[in-house]
Amino acid sequence: MKVMKAANLGVLFLIELGALAAVGYWGFTRDVATPVSWLLGLGAPAVLIALWSQFGSQKAKHKTRGAVRVGFELLWFGAGVAALAVAGAYGWAIAFAAVCAVSKALAVTWDQ
16 A cells, blocks of 8 residues: 555656646647747746646645645646647547546545
């Protein structure tokens, strides 16, 4: 069980990175002028990073708890799922949503 809990902590970190990669992918795959594509591809992850640093991280200035935390994480990780879907990567969106749901459910069960 100890190994599974440690592995889930790793998965939690990887899905955070996955959400950032997903919104970056969305930005870079838009059918817009190259400078706009770069702005979206780099700007979207920057927005998520700023939000996570303010509300999601362990050292956040405005740490969220309870239902507010659940809502924040639904929106934050949901942005990654939505970005993949909008970019046309439906299979990846479904897989990412499933991994997020299972890992987060385990984290709640194991008080991580």
